[in-house]
Amino acid sequence: MEATIEVSGLSKRYGSTVALDRMTFRVTPGQVTGFVGPNGAGKSTTMRILVGLDRADAGTAKVGDRSYHELVRPMTTVGTLLDAAAIHPARTGRNHLLWLAQSQRIPAGRVDELLEEVGLAGAARRRGGGYSLGMRQRLGVAAALLGDPPILILDEPFNGLDPAGFVWMRDLLRRRAEQGRAVLVASHLMGELQDLAGHVVVVAGGRVVADAPTRDMRDRYGSLESAYLELVR
Numbered sequence: 664m665e666a667t668i669e670v671s672g673l674s675k676r677y678g679s680t681v682a683l684d685r686m687t688f689r690v691t692p693g694q695v696t697g698f699v700g701p702n703g704a705g706k707s708t709t710m711r712i713l714v715g716l717d718r719a720d721a722g723t724a725k726v727g728d729r730s731y732h733e734l735v736r737p738m739t740t741v742g743t744l745l746d747a748a749a750i751h752p753a754r755t756g757r758n759h760l761l762w763l764a765q766s767q768r769i770p771a772g773r774v775d776e777l778l779e780e781v782g783l784a785g786a787a788r789r790r791g792g793g794y795s796l797g798m799r800q801r802l803g804v805a806a807a808l809l810g811d812p813p814i815l816i817l818d819e820p821f822n823g824l825d826p827a828g829f830v831w832m833r834d835l836l837r838r839r840a841e842q843g844r845a846v847l848v849a850s851h852l853m854g855e856l857q858d859l860a861g862h863v864v865v866v867a868g869g870r871v872v873a874d875a876p877t878r879d880m881r882d883r884y885g886s887l888e889s890a891y892l893e894l895v896r
């Protein structure tokens with residue numbers, strides 16, 4: 664299986680709202696790809712469709728050459744962080760991960776390994792409902808990494824993290840990309856992405872307006888932020 668994400672001619676409407684309008688791009692392994700665009704541009708909708716949480720009206724969305732529904736143990740192909748708040752408030756962080764691991768036949772030992780890696784070992788036996796936003800985010804990352812997937816799809820992974828958390832997240836994403844994984848990161852943090860992402864897909868109004876190496880955008884516009892502001896005007 665090739666660690667790629669492929670979105671082709673993806674269209675989606677919610678009533679009279681056009682969320683996606685023939686969205687098309689490809690994410691290749693070995694680098695972080697930034698996914699940027701104004702509020703409502705269609706980033707989350709694209710990601711939700713990629714991981715089977717929503718259905719497109721037209722077009723295809725593939726992870727590792729397959730649509731999400733065709734994956735037998737999806738968490739071993741694609742790790743997702745879309746909504747960090749999506750944890751059962753009464754369940755402990757550790758039980759949340761254990762339950763996910765069990766559903767995918769992932770060894771339980773992996774859970775404690777990951778709790779350690781995301782810095783939640785000390786809070787693992789506390790209820791998720793009492794977690795701060797940053798702690799939920801860390802738990803969400805642990806869930807995404809559980810199946811050691813070659814593809815990661817993360818929506819605003821820096822949300823709620825403290826400064827040390829930023830450094831940690833940056834290193835984690837960079838390392839995963841260097842290992843040859845495909846890493847798609849939606850974010851509004853242009854400064855962060857300028858350093859982290861090798862490639863950027865800019866979207867507006869449900870379609871791609873630019874798809875280029877970050878270096879090219881920086882060379883042409885001075886910074887990723889200037890490129891963004893120019894491109895989505």
Ligand SMILES: Nc1ncnc2c1ncn2[C@@H]1O[C@H](COP(=O)(O)OP(=O)(O)OP(=O)(O)O)[C@@H](O)[C@H]1O
Pocket residue numbers: 677680681682700701702703704705706707708709
């Ligand atoms: N479940 C839904 N019902 C109705 N409209 C929706 C739904 N989900 C998304 N939309 C609409 O689709 C469009 C794209 O939204 P989407 O959440 O994908 O944007 P986004 O790029 O992720 O924005 P943000 O940067 O604010 O997260 C918006 O106009 C939004 O209002």
